[in-house]
Amino acid sequence: MPPAHPFDDDKLKEECGIFGIIGVADAANFVALGLHALQHRGQEAGGIVAHDPEQGFNSVRRFGYVRDNFTSAKVMEALPGPIAIGHVRYSTAGSKGQTAMRDVQPFFGEFSMGGAAIAHNGNITNAEALRRELIERGSIFQSSSDSECIIHLMARSLQRDIPERMEDALRRVEGAFSVVAMTANQLIGVRDPLGVRPLVLGRLGEAWVLASETCALDIIGAEFQREIEPGEMVVIDESGVESRHPFRARRPRFCIFEHVYFSRPDSILGGRSVYETREAIGRELAKEAPVEADIVCPVPDSGTPAAIGYSLESGIPYAMGIIRNQYMGRTFIEPTEQIRNMGVRLKLNVNRALIRGKRVILVDDSVVRGTTSRKIKEMILDAGAKEVHFRIASPPTAWPCFYGVDTPQREKLLAATMTEEEMRDHLAVDSLKFISLDGLYRAVGEAQGRDNACPQYCDACFSGDYPVEPADMIEKGFRLKTAAE
Numbered sequence: 209m210p211p212a213h214p215f216d217d218d219k220l221k222e223e224c225g226i227f228g229i230i231g232v233a234d235a236a237n238f239v240a241l242g243l244h245a246l247q248h249r250g251q252e253a254g255g256i257v258a259h260d261p262e263q264g265f266n267s268v269r270r271f272g273y274v275r276d277n278f279t280s281a282k283v284m285e286a287l288p289g290p291i292a293i294g295h296v297r298y299s300t301a302g303s304k305g306q307t308a309m310r311d312v313q314p315f316f317g318e319f320s321m322g323g324a325a326i327a328h329n330g331n332i333t334n335a336e337a338l339r340r341e342l343i344e345r346g347s348i349f350q351s352s353s354d355s356e357c358i359i360h361l362m363a364r365s366l367q368r369d370i371p372e373r374m375e376d377a378l379r380r381v382e383g384a385f386s387v388v389a390m391t392a393n394q395l396i397g398v399r400d401p402l403g404v405r406p407l408v409l410g411r412l413g414e415a416w417v418l419a420s421e422t423c424a425l426d427i428i429g430a431e432f433q434r435e436i437e438p439g440e441m442v443v444i445d446e447s448g449v450e451s452r453h454p455f456r457a458r459r460p461r462f463c464i465f466e467h468v469y470f471s472r473p474d475s476i477l478g479g480r481s482v483y484e485t486r487e488a489i490g491r492e493l494a495k496e497a498p499v500e501a502d503i504v505c506p507v508p509d510s511g512t513p514a515a516i517g518y519s520l521e522s523g524i525p526y527a528m529g530i531i532r533n534q535y536m537g538r539t540f541i542e543p544t545e546q547i548r549n550m551g552v553r554l555k556l557n558v559n560r561a562l563i564r565g566k567r568v569i570l571v572d573d574s575v576v577r578g579t580t581s582r583k584i585k586e587m588i589l590d591a592g593a594k595e596v597h598f599r600i601a602s603p604p605t606a607w608p609c610f611y612g613v614d615t616p617q618r619e620k621l622l623a624a625t626m627t628e629e630e631m632r633d634h635l636a637v638d639s640l641k642f643i644s645l646d647g648l649y650r651a652v653g654e655a656q657g658r659d660n661a662c663p664q665y666c667d668a669c670f671s672g673d674y675p676v677e678p679a680d681m682i683e684k685g686f687r688l689k690t691a692a693e
């Protein structure tokens with residue numbers, strides 16, 4: 209599967225996708241399909257655990273794409289049973305950028321009352337402190353993943369059943385977590401008290417499904433029931449869905465960047481299609497940052513809905529000024545330095561006939577390091593554009609994410625070291641404008657904008673306002689925003 213954005217190394221990278229199902233024959237086959245639909249959330253590795261009453265728990269964990277690993281009959285026959293969970297991974301903790309097989313989820317633990325497998329999307333912000341404590345008390349870790357802490361905390365709990373042990377464990381954990389877990393006969397889903405990462409519940413006949421996004425329900429024909437609420441745990445077995453609320457209630461802070469970039473445009477978030485939200489972001493951007501121009505072009509593919517919104521609002525024609533090579537995978541560009549240096553031209557091509565002599569508005573979802581924005585601008589100018597105006601569908605990304613998204617160190621973020629004017633000069637474009645934080649909030653449905661006293665979303669990567677203190681990072685020297693900044 210090609211990456212969702214052609215410039216993977218200059219984008220924030222989500223993280224993980226999780227999926228689980230109970231109540232169908234050969235559940236693992238459904239999990240494989242669900243993970244395939246969630247592949248944009250992690251392309252490094254994937255795993256599936258299934259349980260069969262006769263054969264017990266089985267697992268397969270592999271590097272690479274779901275379609276390359278979980279489509280052969282031999283692999284899938286090794287995962288029998290009516291209940292299964294799975295995980296696709298881009299490493300955000302553990303062996304970052306160099307995934308080791310021992311870090312590939314789901315993780316499995318054997319407890320006195322039976323086995324349990326667990327798949328986690330997010331990032332535990334006090335994982336290192338917990339790991340130290342657990343190791344001192346005798347735990348033997350198998351991986352470098354933060355998620356394994358949950359298994360060890362469950363092992364230390366004195367509760368009598370697995371869901372209660374999970375409750376105990378997750379009360380000790382800080383940060384962002386959406387979790388899908390299973391026992392021999394229960395499927396369990398949990399979201400952290402702030403609901404930073406998504407998790408939805410679906411129904412397929414008599415079967416129940418949990419997934420990171422609704423697009424993973426669609427692929428198996430399951431019906432979307434509802435989002436798992438922030439702070440909610442659902443325990444699903446043959447008698448149905450039991451809802452629990454094991455955490456102290458807090459105001460939710462869902463990741464606003466899911467609306468901008470991470471989630472698939474055909475998923476539903478907060479009762480609205482992600483595509484519609486992105487189009488609304490483009491409209492808002494056009495209101496906030498108008499400019500006279502001849503055409504509006506998206507940076508494909510992730511800038512497309514916002515570019516359509518910008519065009520609709522401004523009345524400036526939309527044009528596919530940049531064409532993406534759909535079949536340009538990463539592997540092809542890796543072999544030689546010479547080919548690698550061709551860079552963006554291998555992945556994108558400018559539609560010269562549309563661009564020549566035009567004043568072009570380029571709409572992209574975000575600017576991270578800014579390296580690719582510069583290259584795209586050069587390509588547009590080389591094709592004969594008269595002017596280039598960048599419009600960005602998110603506010604300046606000036607802070608790292610510690611909640612399950614891979615972000616460069618703060619000093620590598622263009623917006624951390626430059627003002628908007630300096631970024632415009634650095635990119636050498638005629639104009640550069642980002643949507644405001646309030647504008648983004650309006651576009652996602654908050655008519656009054658951001659409630660600064662009690663923000664409705666997590667927007668830490670834009671605002672520096674971290675809803676959960678990143679304890680491990682502070683210990684390593686990360687400096688929180690000061691009152692003066």
Ligand code: SF4
Nearest residue numbers: 463465609666668669
């Ligand atoms: S810091 Fe940004 S990317 Fe991370 S959870 Fe918050 S809004 Fe999402």
